[in-house]
Amino acid sequence: MSLTTSSATSGENVPPTPADVPPPKASTEAVNFLESLVPEDDFKYLMFEDHLVTTSDTGKELGEFAVSIEPTKHKGQECFLVHANSHGAIDGVPCGTSITAYVGDNLETLEQQHHEYVKLENCPLDRKTFIVKQEDDFVINRVITQGEDIQRSSKTVNQEVMKGFVSEGSNLLLHRVFIEKGIPENLQLISFDSDTNLCPAIYRRLEERTQTVDKTELKVFGVERTINSTVDLPTTWQSYFMKDGHLTNRVQVGSPVTMKLAFVPPYIIRDEEPPKPTFEKQPLRWEDDAQLYSQFLDRKEELKADHAKYMRHHPELKALLADFMQFLLLRKPDDVIAFAAEYFAAFSTTMPSPSPYLASSSVTPFPNSRTNTKIEQLRAPTR
Incomplete structure (x- = not known):
């Protein structure tokens, strides 16, 4: 684009810009x-x-x-x-x-x-x-x-x-x-x-x-x-x-x-970000730290007090555990985990209630008794 020039005053002599010069x-x-x-x-x-x-x-x-x-x-x-x-x-x-x-x-x-x-x-x-x-x-x-x-x-x-x-x-x-x-x-x-x-x-x-x-x-x-x-x-x-x-x-x-x-000015100090410090990983020996060990003891006493309070509010817990230990020592099962699962399953509210006819619906120990021909002959009238 070309330059547009306007001037005002008497006696002014502004050299024009050649139009053909970009x-x-x-x-x-x-x-x-x-x-x-x-x-x-x-x-x-x-x-x-x-x-x-x-x-x-x-x-x-x-x-x-x-x-x-x-x-x-x-x-x-x-x-x-x-x-x-x-x-x-x-x-x-x-x-x-x-x-x-x-x-x-x-x-x-x-x-x-x-x-x-x-x-x-x-x-x-x-x-x-x-x-x-x-x-x-x-x-x-x-x-x-x-x-x-x-x-x-x-x-x-x-x-x-x-x-x-x-x-x-x-x-x-x-x-x-x-x-x-x-x-x-x-x-x-x-x-x-x-x-x-x-x-x-x-x-x-x-x-x-x-x-x-x-x-x-x-x-x-x-x-x-x-x-x-x-x-x-x-x-x-x-x-x-x-x-x-x-x-x-x-x-x-x-x-x-x-x-x-004439004089050397003070050098401009730049706020350069200092390098981030590096710390080697040290083993944690909290037993040797007086503050950490004190916090450990305080937390330990706090948990013991909380557990004791819970057991005082639920006395049935002691009776339940005592019955289980007595039953366990009487039976002395080889698989303690399976025994405990079967024992405590009876207390679960999510397990289905057993049928009162469970014993009569079980498989008979004498599978051929119902088709024994000798028994049938004994039932038949004497001729």
Whole structure:
């Protein structure tokens, strides 16, 4: 989709974007990297402040640079507040930059205010850029004041075109994420150049090196960012960080101004989960444990008292067991279990009652008596 631009002010001269030039796109690897970020895990230890001093190539202190990132809410949405401020004087001319950005999940810019100024004696320059996300679009407003001339411009960019966009505010948080997670290969995002033209933003890892800060040698890790403007020369920044994400050095390639860490900040302590202790299995010798043995005796006395109480409430139990033992000792059966089962079966309420004619219905011990011919002959009348 093309960009739509509207402007208002006299004397404004905004170079139009060629209609036949498609807007740049972020690489698939870069988009996947942003979508894989989990703020609760990946940003957990990135909420802190950085303070650097700005020096010239001769070592003269020119000003200071500060960055702070903290969790917040913006219009009811959980996000991160990124604030950066740089001010000083170069060749006696005061200048500075300030950024206030609200960055959401996956480093999406919800709102950003970018202010730059150079207080020249005859023609001071003041440039303000506002980025606001509104539903499916991003609205970019600019106000450039140079002397008495004021230029205003506004443009709206569709969200699909801005996929993979990294503003100056979200870029500061992204650098810390790179130190935390590493930089994937072929990482191309999109960003604005100085004239708010969408351009490819290339990130790559720099070689590790050592940096001396306040007589302390630190091992630092570098990230390089290059904005390939379509209307101007490329612009490259190189930044170095401590292992915990603290910024130690930042420079724009070709610029005589460098931002350096003056004092080593306290190392960020991470709440790492301690390893779970392992315990070897030990044999249980409860007799040797005074507490366990005492509990055993208490439980034993409790059960004995409960059993005695039950027998006092059921005196028939003693009589029943006494009869069974007497009967058992009189008979002395070989199979005690079968004998006991037959004995106690008579007391069961679930056994069927025996028939009163059980004896007469039993099988006769004389199976042939009913058909004995001699008996029949005796019954016959004498002839």
